[in-house]
Amino acid sequence: MTATTSKDLSSAPAVETIGVAKRYPSGVEALSGIDLRIEPGEIFALLGPNGAGKTTWISIVCGLARATGGSARVLGLDVVKDALAARRVVGLVPQEINFDPFFKVREVLRFQQGYFGVRRDDARIDEILAALDLTAKADAGTRELSGGMKRRLLIAKALVHAPRVVFLDEPTAGVDVNLRRDLWDYVRELRRRGTTIVLTTHYLEEAEALADRVGVIDKGKLLVLDTPGALLARHGARRIKIKLAAPLTALPAELAALGATLEPGGLELSCPVATPGLPAPPANGQPAPAEIRRVIAAVAALDASIAVTDLRTEQPTLEQVFMALVGHRKGAAA
Amino acid sequence: MNVIGWKTLIAKESRRFMKVPGQTILNPVINTALYFVVFGYALGGYLRELDGVPYIRFIIPGLIMQSIIQNSLLNTASSLFVSKLQGTIIDLLLAPLTAFEVVSAYVVAALARALTVAVLVWLVASAFTSFHVAHPAHALGFALGVGVVFALGGMVVAIASNNFEQLNLIPAFVITPLTFLGGVFYSPHALPRPWSTITRANPILYMVDGLRYGLIGRSDTNPNLGLAIVVGTAAVLGSIVYAMLHSGYKLRT
Numbered sequence A: 001m002t003a004t005t006s007k008d009l010s011s012a013p014a015v016e017t018i019g020v021a022k023r024y025p026s027g028v029e030a031l032s033g034i035d036l037r038i039e040p041g042e043i044f045a046l047l048g049p050n051g052a053g054k055t056t057w058i059s060i061v062c063g064l065a066r067a068t069g070g071s072a073r074v075l076g077l078d079v080v081k082d083a084l085a086a087r088r089v090v091g092l093v094p095q096e097i098n099f100d101p102f103f104k105v106r107e108v109l110r111f112q113q114g115y116f117g118v119r120r121d122d123a124r125i126d127e128i129l130a131a132l133d134l135t136a137k138a139d140a141g142t143r144e145l146s147g148g149m150k151r152r153l154l155i156a157k158a159l160v161h162a163p164r165v166v167f168l169d170e171p172t173a174g175v176d177v178n179l180r181r182d183l184w185d186y187v188r189e190l191r192r193r194g195t196t197i198v199l200t201t202h203y204l205e206e207a208e209a210l211a212d213r214v215g216v217i218d219k220g221k222l223l224v225l226d227t228p229g230a231l232l233a234r235h236g237a238r239r240i241k242i243k244l245a246a247p248l249t250a251l252p253a254e255l256a257a258l259g260a261t262l263e264p265g266g267l268e269l270s271c272p273v274a275t276p277g278l279p280a281p282p283a284n285g286q287p288a289p290a291e292i293r294r295v296i297a298a299v300a301a302l303d304a305s306i307a308v309t310d311l312r313t314e315q316p317t318l319e320q321v322f323m324a325l326v327g328h329r330k331g332a333a334a
Numbered sequence B: 001m002n003v004i005g006w007k008t009l010i011a012k013e014s015r016r017f018m019k020v021p022g023q024t025i026l027n028p029v030i031n032t033a034l035y036f037v038v039f040g041y042a043l044g045g046y047l048r049e050l051d052g053v054p055y056i057r058f059i060i061p062g063l064i065m066q067s068i069i070q071n072s073l074l075n076t077a078s079s080l081f082v083s084k085l086q087g088t089i090i091d092l093l094l095a096p097l098t099a100f101e102v103v104s105a106y107v108v109a110a111l112a113r114a115l116t117v118a119v120l121v122w123l124v125a126s127a128f129t130s131f132h133v134a135h136p137a138h139a140l141g142f143a144l145g146v147g148v149v150f151a152l153g154g155m156v157v158a159i160a161s162n163n164f165e166q167l168n169l170i171p172a173f174v175i176t177p178l179t180f181l182g183g184v185f186y187s188p189h190a191l192p193r194p195w196s197t198i199t200r201a202n203p204i205l206y207m208v209d210g211l212r213y214g215l216i217g218r219s220d221t222n223p224n225l226g227l228a229i230v231v232g233t234a235a236v237l238g239s240i241v242y243a244m245l246h247s248g249y250k251l252r253t
């Protein structure tokens, strides 16, 4: 590592790709120019349907794949020109699970520590094992682990050398609900200690719960890049849902003016309302509380013979955002 | 240099074969000992002499060289190819290890295995004959040098191969025939006219003959020419492996 690069470390973005493109030898254009800048200490979620190019982008940043265009840096270190220095600060949890069946869990972590030039530190290994709930399996062979345990060992492996930037490519695939929550807590804890985290996931509530910012890519292009809140405001909508005991045949004018719609069958009204603190969806420009009053008033004005059986609000979710952006695509799955 | 990383890779690669010693050490030792017993004793070889050397002593260096070639080649080729196939190779590709560190660590581990087998074979064979070593420096030089050559060769083959069929191509159709035709069981003089000359194009001949010079002091070729061939081959193969790992050929997509 040269003097200039170590000076840059403090101010440089954690990850920066400029126009990164990848065309595989097979001819597949997996990435067509991705500009992305991730700040130190951020939790960043990269979302996109299968085949969008998420793993390819991560592979380029981690040095596993060569970009066919553009450049990538980690903490200011070029992943090609400063490859060794860049690799030292990166930890990757790959999407594919694979272990050498010869070795035990603790051995795997010791080798990993060693590869990164870290002196053998069993206390650190015990800490990681405990954090990932693998203490009981420390002396088991990797073949003896369940799928979710293997995934957690993969995470332990990526973290054992205390990397400053961690890439988690679908870290919670196959991990049960309890451990997934624990893992989220651990990811937040890592961030508190200053680690930058980049994750991909198909569980959108995971991105919503964890990420400071979200990027959505599809067919190798970055579609949006923003905080979950801003994305929700732009693409999602909060709705009041009202269930009726008897069907309405037509939408009353007052409700239509508020942007409400009648679900097929006439038994449910759905009316968009703004989320406090966020700009209102385009259909109505009023502050939320006033709108809710107007919706209730309009419902109260309905024919008295029509009973209201349920009233709830539906919060906007990243899933709606995701579907709005890429959901049109045939076969697109979150 | 990432010394800890380098030592770790050597330890890991050595532990790989030490976890299955029956397969990686004992099996080759027994196989070679069987050759020794069958060709040296059972076929009456102990009665014959070849240029004044008892036949049983004549074949020992060749058998040792054969086990060095096979075990160094097999160690790197199988370890690297399997990790490529299983995907565990990404541990190496992500680690801050230079191409030189990776190559040398694999070679050191392969040497550990090949020389363990070689020494055991030599001990068994010497127990039947004699523990005398004619030129220890040459013996050691050829054993180490040839181990390096074939450890490097195993890496080239493992990286270049896309499947088991290709992995076995060079060892089965080039290395094994050249080893058998490399004067393990006979002196090249013993062959009829054109063959005794053609056989001199076989580099393994010089390796077998060189170790024979080192162990029993007898050779048909110049041992220093043999050492030059070993060093030259190691340099060529070493450069190829280095270039492959450095560029990420067939390893980084």
Ligand SMILES: Nc1ncnc2c1ncn2[C@@H]1O[C@H](COP(=O)(O)OP(=O)(O)OP(=O)(O)O)[C@@H](O)[C@H]1O
Binding pocket: A024, A025, A026, A028, A029, A030, A048, A049, A050, A051, A052, A053, A054, A055, A056, A057, A095, B253
């Ligand atoms: N080694 C490879 N050789 C050729 N094409 C590849 C290779 N790896 C990926 N691709 C192609 O590149 C595109 C992007 O794949 P990538 O694995 O980056 O997607 P992804 O967003 O990670 O998808 P998923 O959510 O399924 O993991 C796909 O069309 C895929 O078929």
Ligand SMILES: [Mg+2]
Binding pocket: A054, A055, A056, A095, A169
């Ligand atoms: Mg992927």
